[in-house]
Amino acid sequence: MDPLTTQILDPLTTPDLLSAPELLDSTLLPSVAEPAPSQLDTLVNLLDVGGPVVWILCVFSVFALTLILLKFWQLSVTGAGGKRKTLNALTSWNQGKQSLAIEQLNSSRQALPRLIGTAMRGVHQKGDTPQLREELSRLASIEMENLRSFLRPLEVIANLSPLLGLLGTVLGMIVAFQQMELAGNQVDPSVLSGGIWQALLTTAAGLIVAIPVFLAHSTLERKTERIAHDMEILITSVFTRNCLDPYIPGATQQSQKSGEDWKTADGAINAA
Template sequence: MEDSVQQKIIDFLQVGDLVVWILMVFSVVALTIVLLKLWQFSSLRAESLKTSQLALDDWRNGAREESLQKLDEKRPIDALVAYSMRSVLEAKSNVELIREEVERRAMNQLSQFRSFLRPLEIIATLSPLLGLLGTVLGMITAFQQMEGAGSQVDPSVLSGGIWQALLTTAVGLAVAIPVVTLQSWLERKVERIAHNMNDAVTQVFTSKEAKELVEKAAKEMLHAA
């Protein structure tokens, strides 16, 4: 049973020629990237807002130290929230400068989450085009065989050449469709992470606690001047 399945796979790859081999490599690369991204999102719990929301509740209630203790800074959103809170508490910089630094850190984090999504897009774009190229080359070969046979054309030979040519288009679409779907899903996850980051950090700076601390720091700087 296993031998017959293996033989069918070998025959399938031989019929598809080089184009099918390239598409098989594309599919392996795409699967590797998707698994890597899923592991990245899962290990960092990048979309999680549970601990950051608890910390923000304490922050709004004036419990500064408690809010920082509830944050898990291995998570990207929690790390940004923690940095924002500490910067506001220390009040060593202008609020606008703090927000710019938070934005810079957020962009770096999002850049890491978007890494390898571009290769997925390239695979999704090239796969059907490669499949179509294989079909065109196969059709050319089939018609060359028909021309060489002259008046002794065997319809079965022609139909066999056509289905072999169409095989590459089918494989190209079979690779491209799931890759496009998974790429869109991963990009949507990155968009949600970006939204959650922006929402959580904004809550730090718009809270009553932050405004009071900033005003206090501004007065101290004025008296010092």
């Protein structure tokens, strides 16, 4: 046994270890590992490295996410639920049950059923008049303006985020080259590479914000256009309830019945 091990194991010489810490081998003591940084710490570090541009992009992302969730909820309620209720009322309307159709839409607070209900009440009370069509066109424009609300801010965020990221990259590159100039002939490559990746971080953050917002804006815009298309067709169906319209359940059946009655009458005339 070597002298160092004998001295460590000897209880009489143990107090000497306190006065001679160099005798302790690091392999004899348990090593304490440094705690790994959490994801939150890493995120905060990236925000600090990115600077004000990344913080602005974070605010943009939170604002855009709120608008996207709000608009998807609004258009889902107005589109799917409102269209289903409107088609049921138009089925009754095409079958000649005008009072029932109006009653089905009276209590609705959704844009599409409310507008179609107004058209039905106008036709039922005053008939097809130019004034009624103008009023319905005005109301439809108001409803569509409400449905298109907050789509413009999403478009601005989708277009502005990459530009902000590029601005942050340019500013970061300026700082990196200034550090190279101050270093003179003793340029450390790690300083340059560190400045470059910090500068490129803002561009990546801008694209991360812009791409999902752009996709969400395109989807919401398409949903809005579809609701506008449905609104135009359904309003027209109120005025042309006696015509063949395969878009509305009940209208086709009524038109087919009218065609059969016409064939029966035509056959009776020819027989006479």
